[in-house]
Amino acid sequence: MLIKDNFDEALKISESTNEFLSHYQIPPSPVNYSVIYMHVSKRNEKLSIALERHLEKYQEVDLTFIEELFSKYISNSHAVDKQILAPIEKSLSNTLEKINIQIDSDKTVASNLRKAEQALSKHEYHKSMQNIVAFLMSSISTSQQQHSELSLELTKTCGEVNFLKSKLEAARHEAIVDSLTGLYNRRGCDVKLQTLDIEQVHSSLAIDIDHFKNVNDQFGHFIGDKVIQRVAKVIKETITDKDIAVRFGGEEFMVVLVNKTLSQAHEIAEKIRLAIASLKLMQRDSKAYLPKLSVSIGVAQRQEELNWQSLFEQADTALYQAKNNGRNQSVCL
Numbered sequence: 421m422l423i424k425d426n427f428d429e430a431l432k433i434s435e436s437t438n439e440f441l442s443h444y445q446i447p448p449s450p451v452n453y454s455v456i457y458m459h460v461s462k463r464n465e466k467l468s469i470a471l472e473r474h475l476e477k478y479q480e481v482d483l484t485f486i487e488e489l490f491s492k493y494i495s496n497s498h499a500v501d502k503q504i505l506a507p508i509e510k511s512l513s514n515t516l517e518k519i520n521i522q523i524d525s526d527k528t529v530a531s532n533l534r535k536a537e538q539a540l541s542k543h544e545y546h547k548s549m550q551n552i553v554a555f556l557m558s559s560i561s562t563s564q565q566q567h568s569e570l571s572l573e574l575t576k577t578c579g580e581v582n583f584l585k586s587k588l589e590a591a592r593h594e595a596i597v598d599s600l601t602g603l604y605n606r607r608g609c610d611v612k613l614q615t616l617d618i619e620q621v622h623s624s625l626a627i628d629i630d631h632f633k634n635v636n637d638q639f640g641h642f643i644g645d646k647v648i649q650r651v652a653k654v655i656k657e658t659i660t661d662k663d664i665a666v667r668f669g670g671e672e673f674m675v676v677l678v679n680k681t682l683s684q685a686h687e688i689a690e691k692i693r694l695a696i697a698s699l700k701l702m703q704r705d706s707k708a709y710l711p712k713l714s715v716s717i718g719v720a721q722r723q724e725e726l727n728w729q730s731l732f733e734q735a736d737t738a739l740y741q742a743k744n745n746g747r748n749q750s751v752c753l
């Protein structure tokens with residue numbers, strides 16, 4: 421979309437956004453602000469329809485609902501940056517630049533006036549001129565002060581915009597990443613899959629920790645979580661940055677190996693399996709070692725006619741076979 425906003429327009433929308441936020445007593449967090457800004461500026465029809473329906477039904481706005489709208493319509497697009505923040509930032513920096521030029525010119529005028537004052541002070545008969553110069557000096561100093569204050573204010577606002585941008589970036593990241601392991605979640609998986617070239621060969625691994633219930637039962641969920649994190653770390657360290665590692669649920673992971681054939685994928689699966697089997701995990705407090713860990717892995721290669729869901733299902737079928745064959749192994753389909 422073309423960015424037509426000028427500063428005044430953006431400011432008007434921003435005022436209406438603030439009014440909306442205060443009317444419904446919504447805290448002006450970056451996420452809330454962005455959702456309401458998109459609604460007020462009529463930039464996302466689906467978001468507005470959903471919000472209006474919600475208001476019709478409840479007459480108030482639930483914060484969880486706003487977060488949902490943010491994740492669904494905003495966080496994965498760069499609409500906020502492009503449509504809200506970029507124009508504001510541009511106008512701010514233009515205005516700041518003009519004010520800074522004005523500050524420089526104020527300085528020159530002040531310095532010239534000072535020279536004139538010095539020259540006139542040598543001659544008593546120029547008293548009236550001296551008064552005029554003194555008056556001009558005091559006016560320019562007031563204007564200098566006003567411009568400096570304005571420059572400070574604008575610099576502060578620029579800082580706030582940058583803060584909002586980094587908050588948005590963090591929110592966008594949180595929406596697609598699993599907080600326990602740092603791997604992608606399902607939504608992140610969908611987002612990353614859209615970036616892949618479907619003409620290339622891709623493979624997938626379905627990985628599941630064997631008898632994980634026993635870990636939880638014997639050592640508790642906290643240790644269970646640590647084990648999940650450790651397995652995720654091994655997966656991450658074994659694949660490349662281009663590949664996509666996803667925590668699909670509980671102790672189940674899915675990996676998309678970009679541009680890799682079935683046999684290459686099988687090799688990687690074996691590396692992961694062996695690395696996990698050789699882990700020696702110790703419980704920090706009791707210094708007791710946890711029983712040996714193992715994973716079962718299903719490996720499948722994407723066929724041209726298959727969509728991603730079918731590929732994952734194939735990998736899952738292979739995983740099921742690996743479990744049935746006795747676990748701690750990888751099976752190719």
Ligand SMILES: Nc1nc2c(ncn2[C@@H]2O[C@H](COP(=O)(O)OP(=O)(O)OP(=O)(O)O)[C@@H](O)[C@H]2O)c(=O)[nH]1
Nearest residue numbers: 628629630631632633634636641642644645670671
């Ligand atoms: N600590 C922890 N446990 C989880 C989490 N999500 C799921 N689980 C547990 O993972 C266990 C999964 O057990 P099962 O699906 O029966 O499988 P398993 O014991 O791993 O056995 P197999 O898969 O058949 O080898 C259950 O005990 C769940 O409670 C989580 O986020 N943290």
